[in-house]
Amino acid sequence: MERAVDVLRDASIWLRSLPQGDTKEKQQPFKKHDPPRKPDAVWSKTKEPEILLETESFEKKKKKPEQDDEFDFAKAREKLREKFEAVIAIPGEIKEKFQAKFLRDTAAQVDALETEEARSGKEIDFNREYDIIELHEHIFVIGGAAEGQGSEPTSTVEVFDCTTREWREIAPLPVKTTACYATAITGVPGLVVVGGFGGWKALNTVQLYDWVTKEWQVVKHMRKRRWGCYVTGTEHGIVVAGGCDQGSVLNSVELYNMKKKEWFTLSPMLEQRCNFGGAIIGRKLLVAGGGSGFYFNSAKNTAEIFDGEQGKWTKLPPMRRKRYGCAAVAWKNKLIVVGGCDKNGVDILNVEAFDLEGHVWLNMPSMPVGYSLCRAQIVQNMLVVFGADGGENTAHTYAFDFELNSWEKYMELPQGRNAYAVAIIGV
Numbered sequence: 001m002e003r004a005v006d007v008l009r010d011a012s013i014w015l016r017s018l019p020q021g022d023t024k025e026k027q028q029p030f031k032k033h034d035p036p037r038k039p040d041a042v043w044s045k046t047k048e049p050e051i052l053l054e055t056e057s058f059e060k061k062k063k064k065p066e067q068d069d070e071f072d073f074a075k076a077r078e079k080l081r082e083k084f085e086a087v088i089a090i091p092g093e094i095k096e097k098f099q100a101k102f103l104r105d106t107a108a109q110v111d112a113l114e115t116e117e118a119r120s121g122k123e124i125d126f127n128r129e130y131d132i133i134e135l136h137e138h139i140f141v142i143g144g145a146a147e148g149q150g151s152e153p154t155s156t157v158e159v160f161d162c163t164t165r166e167w168r169e170i171a172p173l174p175v176k177t178t179a180c181y182a183t184a185i186t187g188v189p190g191l192v193v194v195g196g197f198g199g200w201k202a203l204n205t206v207q208l209y210d211w212v213t214k215e216w217q218v219v220k221h222m223r224k225r226r227w228g229c230y231v232t233g234t235e236h237g238i239v240v241a242g243g244c245d246q247g248s249v250l251n252s253v254e255l256y257n258m259k260k261k262e263w264f265t266l267s268p269m270l271e272q273r274c275n276f277g278g279a280i281i282g283r284k285l286l287v288a289g290g291g292s293g294f295y296f297n298s299a300k301n302t303a304e305i306f307d308g309e310q311g312k313w314t315k316l317p318p319m320r321r322k323r324y325g326c327a328a329v330a331w332k333n334k335l336i337v338v339g340g341c342d343k344n345g346v347d348i349l350n351v352e353a354f355d356l357e358g359h360v361w362l363n364m365p366s367m368p369v370g371y372s373l374c375r376a377q378i379v380q381n382m383l384v385v386f387g388a389d390g391g392e393n394t395a396h397t398y399a400f401d402f403e404l405n406s407w408e409k410y411m412e413l414p415q416g417r418n419a420y421a422v423a424i425i426g427v
Contacts, residue, residue: 137162137379137426140209141413142193143177144388144420151419153178153199157209158414162380162426167414174216175205179227181240182421185258186233191423192219194240195226202227202245206238206256211425222254223263228274230287239266241287242273249274249292253306270304270313275373277328277337281356283308286316286335288354289323296372299324299343303335303354319352319361325373329383331402333357338367338385339374347372351400365400368407369393375422384410390418 139160146154155172173193180196180203189211196203202225208217222240229243229250238256242249249272255264269287276290288303301323303316319337326340326348335354341347347370353362371387371394378384382401387394394417399410 137424139377139379139384140182140191140421140423140425141386141417142182142421142423143173143180143196144417145178145390147390147416147418151178151197151199153197154417156417160411165411171214171216173207174218175203175207177203177205177207179419180421181229181231182423183231183233183238184423184425185238186235188258189425191425192231192233192238193421193423194231194238195222195229195243196421197227197419201225220256220261220263222256223265224250224252224254226250228290230273230276230278232278232280232285234280239285241269241278241285242276242290244274244294248272249294267306267312269306270315271300271302273300275325275340277323277326277335277340277376279328279330279335281330281333281335284356286328286330286354286356288316288319288328288335288337289326289340291324296324296341296345297343299341316354317359317361319354320363321348321350321352323348325371325389327374327376327385329376329378331378331383334362336364336376336383338376338383339371339387341370341372345372346370365405365407367400368398369396373419375420377422377424379410379424382410386413386420386422388418388420390416394418 139162141158141160143154143156145151146156153176155174155176156169157172158167158169160167175198177193177196177198180193182191182193184191185208191209191211193207193209195205204222204225206219206222208219209215210217224243225245226240226243230241232239234255236255237258239253240256241253242251244250251269251272253266253268255266256262257264272292273287273290274294276287278285278287280286285306285308286303287306288301290300291298292300299322301319301321303319304313305316306313322342323337323340324342326337328335328337330336331353333356335356337352337354339348349366349368349370351364351366353364354360355362367385369387371385371389372391373387373389375386375388376383377386379399382399384397384399386397395412397410397413398407400407
């Protein structure tokens, strides 16, 4: 009995020592820890991004119902812009939804978009398309042979930021190559470097650079070894045409499907070509110039066009000048061909443009210097030409301003190189 009384007394003393109900702060010694809060935006390259639009912190910042002040949408939009600054690439569908919700002013557009999404039930394919945000144009100078090293290939890759106008070196190629070709990949933040010469044999390698991961990888090899070929990115993948293998000039064409990760053979060109120019206009691939042999004495002025819908090649009117080692770009329904040399090895300054609508070749202002082997790209709405022949003029690049209808110096290359590839990544 005495033992029971002692227990009850001790219990009473313990209960009286506990905090009372009117205490300002209740002690909860056994309170469980709250689970960690998810971040507002999580980016994954291989699975759907998780974007939490109504987070706990967002709820705390909301105005109280009794206040009549309107919510400051401008500040909210600016906050959301800051959160997305760290994201390099997001799928197009997610970007559109983000813009509809926070970069437009009417709620009706948001409701219509969400209704349409619910009705369609379409799943987002994150391997199919990316939108690059907060990314301006960058010029990649890839591989080739360094000055003073003869024809020995290099793995060096340098990038020129067109906004800051500064050069920097990035991770080298996995496989050294010269006389290669490069192109950006349609809808994907990356580029590919195809073929080339590996010092003693032609290569069939395909090296992919991912702008998001900043890494190179070698994907499935081409069916043919090629150097001096032409490569371009399409909505289906990568198209490779012509070039030279170990002992002959090719007219074969291959397509690499990015989704299926497989090579397919397309209809061959009407003529064998190496070191020629080409570009895509609409769903048509146009090629011009080049040579039927390994040297400039085989220069040609012929041109042809591939219709993707019909799957066949058709001859075009010939250029006015024969060009070996030329380059080409597409601009406003025209194929512009620059550079190269004739059968005598004389550099061609004349610039020609094929008007796809008029089906005729037109003259443009001539280049200030000649390049017997050149590369060309559209950069910041200008035609930029790079000399890749290792000559005295190759340290400088020149740009044609379409508005001013004139040529000017654009930039200097950081070191002497020849037979390199050039590609552009940007928006």
